[in-house]
Amino acid sequence: MAETMGRWGTRREWPTRTRSAVNGPSSVPVAGRPWSWRRFPIRYVGVLVGSLIAWQVVAVSHVFPSFAFPSPASTWDSFLQTLHHGYQGSTLLADLMVSLERVSIAYVGAVVIGVTLGFAMTQSRAVFTVIDPYLQFLRPIPPLAYIPLFVVWFGIGEMPKVLLILVSTVPVIVINTINGVRSTPNYRVELARNLGANRRQILTRVVFPSALPDIFTGMKVAIGVAWSTLVAAELIAASRGLGWLIEQAGTELQTGIVVTGIILIGIMGYLMDLAIRVLERVVIPWRDFV
């Protein structure tokens, strides 16, 4: 949220006021910061190494029994074991891929549905009146609560799992889309009207691009929501997937495999977040200047 607030804070300022170059363009600031190894903050490597050392120290001190608190070394062993031989008939790569597929399908669906719904809600009071109460009502309900219903309705295939992730991800996209549409500066709309744009042209050529920064904010939050719903989704009679792996290994006290699954979900979420940031930089390089 801090990011949104920060941008709102700068949005009201006019970049032109701070620049006073008379002839020639002002020095062109670079959109965001291009990622490079040289810029990679070495302190994060320090944090990672430090955490691993602390983890190992706590593990070998036997404060906790080793079956409950696996050491980094034994987690690594579990990782290699699962990678090469699989776990209960499913390889680690297959678990990873099936989870990635579920999250990706649900995520793309949620973005398409969420942006469409968000726009519809801003353009029609009737649509807003019908949808908004459901949105507010459904938001505080944890995804786990839907599982029994979804199993009854959609069985135990891929459908209920994908739908569960989708249902929990749509609201954050809708809310950010509405935010984006509503924060479209009025002068942009008036200028477009003045130059002869009709309602539809204003919507597609002015309001939609103006809403993109907020839509991307929603998309970045949503990727976290999608992955965190995954474990719940894969509780639904799954026989593969990272969520299933964690759940299954947990019942057998295979904590090394549990930790492996947790770390992999974290890495996948981080990578997808990174991918969206790259996409954002390509689609709206102007984000930081408005």
Add this chain to the structure above:
Amino acid sequence: MALRVDQISKTFDSDDARRSTHQVFDQFTLDIADGEFVAVLGPSGCGKTTLLRMIAGFDRPDAGRVIFDGSDVTGPASDRVVVFQQPGLFPWMDVRHNVAFGLQLGRRRIDWRPVDEILATVGLSEFAGHAPYELSGGMQQRVALARSLVMRPKMLLMDEPFAALDAHLRHAMQVFLRELWVEFRTTVLFITHDVEEAIVLAERVVVLGSNPGRILGELDARDVHPSSADLLDNADYRRLRHRAIELLGELP
């Protein structure tokens, strides 16, 4: 007559608890001839922006009529183009597409020649492919002007377009606008609270008072231009400036 503002009244709901409404205009009348450059000079809060918005068609008067080019103004149109204080360029388009925005509406293909010509006129040909935020404030305002001029409007409505620029750049833009006007002879209504700006730019300066908005007096400023030599030595300028300040001083 290019524009006739005929006995308009406009009332806003006031934030002031003692008065529930605020009368901005009461039977206000103003005529502007074809090709005339008129400046409306007044303190903030006198309703000059409201006047411009009603002429542009963004707001409607409660009573009275705004007649432009022989017909009533019912909404914004590209024959009366507004240039605001903020350039308001679309950051997702380069300079050339910003200028072409109005022309491209509803058309798949357009003739790019007028776009490139107008970019040359405002001296920004080499920045056609740049993003707006790569340009300085003055250059952005020139793009905004080009975007309006390319529509070949019958009238330019300018709401303190140079107020955000520093003094040096503001002067350069005034000279530039005056040259454009001499070339195109588009009718211009220019709103400002800056006495000097009103006098040097316009042929006719309308001094506005507030509560409700009314014309305190008019000045004939045809003899003073932005490019006039040192204004402080210019007798015409000193006389007009003195008169304007006198008129503004009559405010309650």
